[in-house]
Amino acid sequence: MKKVARKARKTGALLLCTTILLLSACGGGASSNQAASGEPYDENSKANISWLNILHTASPPTDTILNKIEEKTNTDIQFSWIPDASKEERINTSLASDSLADIVTLTLLDNSSVRNSLKSGLFWEVEPYLNDYPNLAKISEDTRRSASIGGTLYGVPFQKDLARNGVTIRKDWLDKLGLETPHTTAELMEVARAFTEDDPDGNGKDDTTGFVDRSDLIYGAFKTLSSYFGTPNIWEVSADGKMTPEFMTQGYVDTMDYMKELYQKGYINQDFAVTAKTDQQQKFAQGRAGIYVGAIFDSKNLLNMAKGIQDDMELVLVNDITSTGNEADRAIWAANNGIGGLLSFPRSEVKDEAELKRVLKFVNDLLDEDVYALMTYGIEGTHYTVDDQDAATITNTDLWQQEVQPFSASRPKESGFKIHDADPLKKESDKLIADNANYAVLNPAYSLESETYNTQGSELQKTITDATYKYILGELDRAGFDAAVESWKKSGGDAIIAEYESAYKEVQS
Structure with a gap:
């Protein structure tokens, strides 16, 4: 690949790149060539931009689409x-060693290492610049506030749909067994049986x-099922401002009991606790299971x-499953309040305001x-x-999966564009x-x-x-x-509750 042949700007970045994936490459600041020559910075000039990014597919893309994006x-x-x-381990290591890139994809905004790095001044504050760019200026104030840490926006938000999860089921299997589409957790259990x-x-x-x-209590089945049992989304706040973590609610326990029953009766893959997302999807595609709980749009890919x-x-x-059968109890958790993370810009790589503007x-x-579209x-x-x-x-699925699909998670915004998918499953x-948002x-x-x-x-x-x-x-x-919960509380959880209650009260006042 031509990217491998390019010289990295920093030895640290090159080492990081080598340990992450030999097929990828790092380095190259936004104006490194100009800086070396002493020429004045030009925002419209061609820029070398390095990007530390998350890969959601089995292998990185070839250069076909990358070349087109570079041209555009x-x-x-x-x-x-x-x-x-x-990603959590690698991002934490990269932050600790300052082995970064011009752009760093930070999807785990609730990770303490990430939040501390953002608050420490490691990354540029970007909100003062967004309105200077036509597309970035369209990012709503609500989105900017939700993506801020301590009131400061340390990157361009990934704009996601508010609530994307639901249940994908083999309809041909339902039909073969004479089963109806489930709309309660009990009916879903019977389908699983x-x-x-x-x-x-x-x-x-x-x-x-x-x-x-798969091994993921958030984006796998657990958190979506927990919505069906009335579990709050990470935290619950009462009318008088008292904060309760989700795992201290009855809905969370009911969800654990539900998944325990699935596991004990063999209605779920017995290795789910160590299964990766790609393996989960392959098992479904191979006909080894008939219920997939996660992002609804995964159905097309499956x-x-x-x-x-x-x-x-x-x-x-x-998308309308409840534990009670009552429409009034419908609920679905909103992933990070519609924020998929940040595209952040380290001061160690993006040296000055001129470089920042070129990366923005x-x-x-x-x-x-x-x-x-690309x-x-x-x-x-x-x-x-x-x-x-x-x-x-899509007319060539294999080629699309190889050359295009790896880029989809890198889009700063995933909906609202003129071009749209003609596939019936994607339309559905x-x-x-859109209905989930309600x-x-x-x-x-x-x-x-x-703190x-x-x-x-x-x-x-x-x-x-x-x-x-x-x-x-x-x-x-x-x-x-319950003993684990008590350990959480004594080890710092009680302090977190008190601090969130104080912060919530301050916001409300």
Whole structure:
């Protein structure tokens, strides 16, 4: 790949890049060539931009789309890809060693190391500059506030749909077994049982489960199911300003009990606690399970992955499941209040305001319609066709997956563009995601500050995460889980609660 041959600007960045993925490359500041020559900075000149980014696919993209993006944005982009499964560890290491890039994708804004790095002045404050760029100026005030840390915006927000999750189910299996689409958690459990025990694929073998899940209590099945049981979104605030973490509510316990039953009865893949997202999706596409809980728009990708393997696969999307059967109880958690993270710019790499403005111009250009089309669908005539209604159809799925799909998570905004997907499943998922917004549950503490959380939050959360998994797997009873909660409280959790309550009161006053 030509990117590998490019010389990195810093030895530290090159070492980081080598350890992350040999197929990627780092280095190259926004105006490094000009700085070396002593020439004045020109915002419209071609820029070398390095980007420490998250990879959500099995392998990084080839240069086909990258070359086109570079042409559109007048840049030379040098990616360093961090696999999604190891993003927390890698980002923490990069922040600690200052082995960064001109642009750093920070998706874990609740991570204490990330928040501390942002607040420490490591990254540029960007809000004073956004209105100078036509696309960045359109970022709403609500989005800017939600993405701020302590009232300061340290990067360009990833703009996501408010609530994207739901349930994807094998409709052909429902039909074969004479089952209706479930709308309650009890009905969903029965579907899981039938998909496990009643041979939904008709091959005479005991080789299917109901659910297929992954090692992720947030973006996997757990948090979406918890919405159906009435669990608050991370924090709950009472009328008098008292804050309660989600794991101290009955809904959270009900969700653990539900998943424990799935696990004990074999209705979920028994290795879910150590399964990566890519493996989860492959298992579904291979016909080894019939229920996938996660982003509703994943359905299109799941069906595409199944081509040639499960050609008879039909899917139905569900977003209205409750534990009670009452419409009034519908709820779905809003991922980070619609913020997917930040594109942040380290002062160690982006040396001055002139460089910052050039990098911001690049991010602004990524929000252009034609660049969005490249990062979403690819090259017209090669990867997709478009009709007179601006509806795009992928025509070469294998090539799209290899050359285009890895870029989709790098789009600063994922909806609201003229070009749209012609695929029926994508149309349906877009409709349900829009409907979800009417039932979205926000995290009332998302933009609040707690010093104890910033310094200890990530470590403390591991206590709860470990206890949750152990409870589901039958390694811990209710008393053991409650003991873990008490440990969380005594180790700093009580301080976090008090600090959030104080911050909430200050905001409300």
